[in-house]
């Protein structure tokens with residue numbers, strides 16, 4: 344393509360080293376979409392004739408067919424997807440094919456292709472996030488009144504509703520979806536018309552090409568347009584956050600599935616066995632999702648490092664921007680898909696949860712609050728309750744197993760009603776402050792989650 348300037352071919356090793364076909368072939372469809380928009384604009388603006396524009400468009404459409412049916416003659420000696428398609432177009436149309444690149448550079452071309460591709464993938468992430476949120480909401484619906492231990496420091500803290508616990512993850516996913524939607528506003532900006540870096544002398548119409556590829560906006564500064572890759576950084580940060588959330592959920596699943604905890608049974612189809620220990624049922628899917636999260640952090644780090652030293656405008660370093668995105672995409676897509684199915688098939692074991700709630704004095708706060716209700720200042724109530732817990736623990740009993748006499752030994756204001764207060768189900772039921780774990784509060788939360796899920800199409 345640039346032989347005019349050179350007197351001999353580049354070294355074979357150089358050609359291999361600079362070749363990006365394996366990485367950019369992925370967005371051949373987007374490359375054609377951008378070229379079609381560009382060709383139409385050239386025709387409309389009278390930069391080429393209308394007839395030439397029509398020829399270019401139908402040639403590009405034929406190439407799209409060839410690529411789809413696998414008959415496109417990919418040539419690894421042509422550096423990238425752009426040169427492959429342009430070369431084929433010229434093979435088909437002769438000199439007219441050579442007009443496609445008028446007023447355009449591969450610098451604005453590749454930036455557009457990648458933006459189109461990233462936008463499409465991010466849209467798919469949004470769909471998958473909602474699928475997972477739906478699986479969690481369905482389980483929450485089933486377990487509105489299932490009471491389980493809530494933890495801080497992974498030590499038993501207060502009883503909570505399992506639905507509340509699951510919906511906490513839905514809230515994370517909802518924010519992840521919002522972040523992606525906001526990132527889309529900045530991804531969906533067309534750089535076409537920036538040309539190599541300085542714009543062009545041809546009367547191009549960047550707003551029209553932006554509209555034609557379905558983007559809402561076009562660039563404001565041609566140098567920024569060809570060298571900006573924060574439209575990749577943002578989704579990579581989102582990917583890192585999504586997989587962080589998933590990894591936390593994995594950690595819960597691994598803990599819950601441990602037989603000494605026993606809060607759930609792993610579905611057979613989503614567990615693996617051991618080659619030596621016959622009793623084993625391992626949560627490998629959850630472990631792998633947790634492990635793969637590391638790859639998205641790596642991708643974000645790679646991208647930040649790639650960009651930090653680049654002067655304006657295009658630098659060939661930018662060719663290395665695709666692999667981190669693909670890597671993160673594969674992880675996000677795979678992890679969200681598997682997690683949605685895993686959650687749908689988990690069998691929670693409310694009896695085991697109930698048993699766990701009765702060990703570890705999760706109702707101690709209830710006793711303290713009860714004493715406050717009797718006019719005792721909270722700090723004093725806290726102290727009295729602490730002593731009662733130490734006493735019960737020394738006798739290997741729960742607070743609710745102490746007699747009224749024993750409890751009165753700590754505070755004479757205690758009466759029979761205290762036993763209702765100590766009941767963990769009641770403890771959950773009473774916490775209906777906004778966003779709390781009480782059954783009514785959680786029902787309200789679930790309705791809001793459902794409304795959100797129903798408000799956005801698949």
Ligand code: ARG
Pocket residue numbers: 363367423449450453657659661662663
């Ligand atoms: N393969 C290149 C990339 O991915 C396309 C742009 C090449 N531009 C250039 N000036 N060499 O970035």
